[in-house]
Amino acid sequence: MAENRPVLLDVTCREGEQRPGCSYATEQKAEAVRALDRLGVEYVQVGFPIAGPQTDDVCNAVAVDTKLTGIARAVPRDIDAAVDAGVDVIDVFAPTSERQRTELLGKDEDELRSLVGETVDTARETGLEVHFTAMDGFRTDPGVLDRLFNSITAEYLTIADTVGAKTPFEVSSYLDELTTDPSQLGVHFHDDLGVATANALTAVTQGVQKVDVSVAGIGERAGNVPLEEFVVSIATSDAVSPPAIDQSTLIPRANDVLDSLDESVPGEKSILGEDVFSHESGLHTAAMLDDPSTFEPFDPSMFGGSRTLYFGHQSGAGAARRLLIRAGIDPTDNSVDRLLEELHNLDEPVPTEEALDIAQRL
Template sequence: MQLTDVTIRESAQMPGRSYTAEQRIQAGEAIDSLGVDRLQPGFPAAGEIEREVVRELSSRADAETVAIARALEQDVEAAVAANADVVEVFAPISELHLKHDLGKSRDEVLEMMDDALRVGRKEGITVQLMILDGFRTENEHLLQVFERFDDLRMIGLADTVGRRSPTSVRSTLEQLSSHVDIGRVGVHFHNDLGVGSANVLTAYECGVSNADLSIAALGERVGNPALEEIVAIGDLEYDDSFGVDPQRLIPVADEVIDALGEEISARKPILGREATTHEAGLHTAAMLDEPSAFEPFDPSRFGGERTLIFGEGTGRGGARKILESVGIKPNKNTIDDFLKRLSEQGPMDREDAQQLAEDKAF
């Protein structure tokens, strides 16, 4: 499975955001250094900043630069003019969206897709499709698109409102696989039900060719599947990091977040401060001997660091190990006294706790 990073485009759709072209380009170059296959930085028909970002990244990035376009000839022309490597035409064919979004028939939308793709082909640019609301579209209508556009290298299915679960994703993809090459299918999920990453992994197990991902899950509403989660799980569970350099994962994600001026929760998986910070007495005592006892992965594997915190929550086992680490033979009194001092002066990291233990006043 290849990865398309959609951080730059999706993050700009979050409420109240107004990133400069420079911010987006800086973030895009950082993401490109990870080794993702494609960057999807913008929608050229939407404005000059979008066009500038696509132009700049198409000339600077090693990854293919994908510009999105509605199923309108002028949108594709704008993407071509922005020097995108790939144009992804998007449109819905579900009953819900045809009626309440476009107000057109399915046949009319299929003709619009034809016309838009024809412009891209004429210009000699790679074209692909993204079917909006694809995971709520009846299978017979999805097959109609795959058969009609059988020359496209990839047709994507979007879970546009984040409504699907791994079970329904697997069901849709398995039904499709009976009729089409699943290696032509890409997926685009949203995380509204909290299962975006799980849906991507399900699609990966089904054999799809591409997944759209976003650093720190930045994206509209509650975001898209997090690139760092998929790469970390892939590396740990499937021995597949999808061409991404795992050691660069956390540092690059931090660069992107800084470039965009965003903040993430301390409890964000992989990237959050508390994801690799431990204070509970039982945990820190065991981790002083063997970190994997209470840790899902060594943070250094993905370019991060672990932090052990000592303070009010430190237990007797942890206090004993700190005292022993600086050459003090612990007994009940020294442990009690040290725990009292930790409670009063903590929380602190391991080095400061050892310094406290060595304090002559102790």
């Protein structure tokens, strides 16, 4: 196993509010931060301090070990606002691709490098930890990004796939072209092509140190790298060491974040959906009564989750036989048929314990 252990920066509170019509109250954000702190996430991005007083309010409302970060444009008043808000980390950002740099800033490469350098230096003079994020970084010429990164000093230099345009193949080739030490790098992906998690996994296998994530992928447009998908994918492989969080509480803590923000996910959502570890198919439940791993990629209890086996009209003789054995009843052809008749006549499927009760009443 490689020694690299990714560092997580959770962006749920900020990215979630960038969706049309979405906003969170101060206490909602504070509760989310506390849940992420209990999980052990290293950084939590609270908001955009210059946009209003809420970042300050959240920072004052929590006492946590996780480092609270606020984003700041490369302008002095944004740095001042971040300091006044009480964040632990100032994350300076600026557009670096030719398209966004010229459209949003109207500056050439040298002017951009000067602007970012001066702003990062100003941020560092505050004594706070400083990160820099290259907005639209993955559409920036690698040479341009290397020159920019080499001109500044920050704890992490994050490359953002701002429009969600990249795939793992392109992420891999792009990182290969950079000369910047990957242990200094972070990545920020959007899921517009449905490959944000795969992109993040590709990045960390190439030595990238920090990954921006959000619970359930909540974020602008198609969302960001889902924290739970990223953690579970690494924990169930041997490509890199897993993030230093409490994996055993991953699912309940993620659900705490969703509850605090009044967010929900579809039943089929990977890792967090209520249907993900529920099984009714006759073939599946019959086998899983003996060996759950037959039809599961991992034991959900590793991450604080649980499975539910259901029995009803889809149940077959194999499942009925195993239920009878568990209930201490001889699984004769007659008892199997009687139990199947009871299960098939149910209005809706029942979980294992209720199915065992039915078997014991035969």
